[in-house]
Amino acid sequence: MTEKKGIKKSKPLKEQDVVDYLKNNPNFFSDHEDLIADLEIPHSCGGAISLIERQIEVLKEKNRAYRQKLKEIVEIARENDTLNDKLHRLTLELIAATDLDDVLLAVQDVLRNEFGADLVSIRLFAKDSEEDTEIHPELVPSSDPGLKAFESLFNSRRPICGRLKKEQLTYLFRDNAARIGSAALIPLESERRYGLISIGSFDATKYMPNMGTIFLRHMSSTVSQALKPFMS
Numbered sequence: 001m002t003e004k005k006g007i008k009k010s011k012p013l014k015e016q017d018v019v020d021y022l023k024n025n026p027n028f029f030s031d032h033e034d035l036i037a038d039l040e041i042p043h044s045c046g047g048a049i050s051l052i053e054r055q056i057e058v059l060k061e062k063n064r065a066y067r068q069k070l071k072e073i074v075e076i077a078r079e080n081d082t083l084n085d086k087l088h089r090l091t092l093e094l095i096a097a098t099d100l101d102d103v104l105l106a107v108q109d110v111l112r113n114e115f116g117a118d119l120v121s122i123r124l125f126a127k128d129s130e131e132d133t134e135i136h137p138e139l140v141p142s143s144d145p146g147l148k149a150f151e152s153l154f155n156s157r158r159p160i161c162g163r164l165k166k167e168q169l170t171y172l173f174r175d176n177a178a179r180i181g182s183a184a185l186i187p188l189e190s191e192r193r194y195g196l197i198s199i200g201s202f203d204a205t206k207y208m209p210n211m212g213t214i215f216l217r218h219m220s221s222t223v224s225q226a227l228k229p230f231m232s
Contacts, residue, residue, distance in 0.1 A: 103223070118202065123195045123198075162209040173200055
């Protein structure tokens with residue numbers, strides 16, 4: 001008696017199998033043009049549209065996305081050009097500086113008028129002359145205990161943006177500390193640490209932790225070099 005062989009069942013076709021097949025056979029619809037007109041695709045607004053209509057919609061959506069991305073890139077490029085111009089003006093002001101007063105005035109002026117800072121705080125480390133600290137309130141002893149609040153800033157040697165700690169705000173902005181919503185902290189150093197600059201804003205969203213700091217790093221290098229002849 002012969003044994004009947006069972007009919008081999010084919011595996012159910014999965015959605016990914018169809019996707020993979022169409023990707024591997026890009027000429028499928030060219031070889032089966034009649035399907036293009038017959039296929040209907042549900043539309044998000046209701047009803048159905050043909051495959052060609054859906055392809056046109058997809059291309060339009062991609063085009064809109066590309067145009068938006070291009071617009072964002074152009075805006076970023078314009079912002080960078082503006083920042084470069086401001087940094088250039090600061091550099092020219094610092095080149096013309098003949099003493100420490102000129103350097104401090106240039107930094108304060110450009111940060112307020114060009115970068116829109118609501119408040120600017122500069123703290124420079126005096127080496128040993130107490131007279132200098134009386135003439136320039138920006139000068140503080142490098143042993144000042146208030147500077148401990150900025151150890152992580154100097155250890156990282158990189159500017160930071162965001163909301164500052166209470167002790168940092170009090171040290172930098174004193175009576176105006178409560179008004180500062182966000183700030184940028186910029187360490188100043190070359191052969192040695194010269195101090196720091198803080199750009200304060202009343203707007204809590206102006207300086208955010210995820211902001212790029214490349215221009216702040218350039219500013220740090222520029223100002224540090226300008227301070228060098230007067231802080232040696």
